[in-house]
Amino acid sequence: LAVEDTVLVGSSGGITLGRIREVCEAGVDLISVGALTHSAPAADLAASLAIASAVLARPIADSVCAFGEVGLLGELRPVAMPKNRVSEAKRIGFSDFVTPERFKTLEEAISYATR
Secondary structure (H helix, E strand, C coil), X not given: CCCCCCCCCEEECCCCHHHXXXXXXXXXXXXXXXXXXXXXXXXXXXXXXXXXXXXXXXXXXXXXXXXXXXXXXXXXXXXXXXXHHHHHHHHCCCCXXXXXXXXXXXXXXXXXXXX
């Protein structure tokens, strides 16, 4: 992403429920919770799309559900039980899916989700 005059700030480690307000008020844009990022890599794609949406000032439709792992080179990697994830997301109202099964790179996913 080409972003002028924008700095995204992430934070991880030592963040407790009691410190979340303090961390957010310090200007942090994304909190990475180690237990989540290591045990649930499926959240990578959704977090990446949220950041891209904010930076590009282009919202993602409410109907979009995203899941998948993002590699260091921007490749999307499949995660466990994609059919179950889609089925559950449909049950609660999502109708459009951004997944590694549909898109091979983060760039493709961002382009689609923020159109």
